[in-house]
Amino acid sequence: MRLDPFYLIVDSTAWIERLVPLGVKLVQLRIKDMPEAALRDEIRRTRTVCAGAGCQLIVNDYWRIAIDEGCDFVHLGQEDLADADVAAIRAAGMKLGISTHDEAELETALAAQPDYVALGPVYPTVLKQMKWAPQGLDRLSAWRKRIGTLPLVAIGGLTVERLEGVFAHGADSAAVVTDITRNPDPEARTRAWIAATERRRQPL
Numbered sequence: 196m197r198l199d200p201f202y203l204i205v206d207s208t209a210w211i212e213r214l215v216p217l218g219v220k221l222v223q224l225r226i227k228d229m230p231e232a233a234l235r236d237e238i239r240r241t242r243t244v245c246a247g248a249g250c251q252l253i254v255n256d257y258w259r260i261a262i263d264e265g266c267d268f269v270h271l272g273q274e275d276l277a278d279a280d281v282a283a284i285r286a287a288g289m290k291l292g293i294s295t296h297d298e299a300e301l302e303t304a305l306a307a308q309p310d311y312v313a314l315g316p317v318y319p320t321v322l323k324q325m326k327w328a329p330q331g332l333d334r335l336s337a338w339r340k341r342i343g344t345l346p347l348v349a350i351g352g353l354t355v356e357r358l359e360g361v362f363a364h365g366a367d368s369a370a371v372v373t374d375i376t377r378n379p380d381p382e383a384r385t386r387a388w389i390a391a392t393e394r395r396r397q398p399l
């Protein structure tokens with residue numbers, strides 16, 4: 196499996212309706228603290244938008260709802276994974292991406308036979324408080340050596356200007372939130388990400 200080199204992460208269908216039509220091919224819906232009925236509605240609407248745009252949707256955290264709604268890819272962190280029924284995720288035919296922040300987490304993730312692993316935060320992030328110091332680029336290279344050809348996602352503090360560094364150190368895909376959503380012109384910044392990753396993009 197190949198991941199698009201530009202991995203957008205947003206917290207609403209509204210963002211997805213706004214940015215996916217620009218040419219985004221890989222997006223994660225990462226919603227926190229929403230009542231279940233509203234969450235289901237967001238996932239359902241996002242799924243429709245992504246299907247129409249030929250964009251791979253990855254649902255963060257809510258693997259049960261993702262199964263119910265016929266989604267085909269979920270992302271889980273280590274705590275999510277500990278509570279999840281990976282066999283049920285697989286039985287539903289879903290792909291699974293897993294977060295890692297240190298070697299022990301990487302071993303736990305690999306034991307679940309994921310479809311990608313994410314390493315973060317590569318750079319400092321302002322999105323959420325992290326208990327890990329920034330990993331740095333050499334850590335990406337170490338992950339690349341350890342995981343062979345398994346897709347590797349870099350996340351945390353990424354910007355257009357930092358892309359070449361993460362790809363040169365072994366990342367297949369670069370995940371981003373605030374460089375786009377807190378940019379004064381999110382559409383222009385999305386186009387800049389698409390352009391900067393164009394030569395690494397392959398048709399889905």
Ligand SMILES: Cc1ncc(COP(=O)(O)OP(=O)(O)O)c(N)n1
Binds near residue numbers: 274294
């Ligand atoms: C691509 C990607 N990498 C890492 C994360 C973080 O997942 P997690 O550690 O479960 O934290 P939350 O995002 O759920 O707060 C991610 N979502 N996506």
Ligand SMILES: Cc1nc(C(=O)O)sc1CCOP(=O)(O)O
Binds near residue numbers: 319371374
């Ligand atoms: C959601 C998330 N997970 C991370 C991890 O390291 O697991 S870093 C992160 C935040 C990414 O946002 P930004 O691109 O704004 O830094």
Ligand SMILES: [Mg+2]
Binds near residue numbers: 270271275
């Ligand atoms: Mg999570």
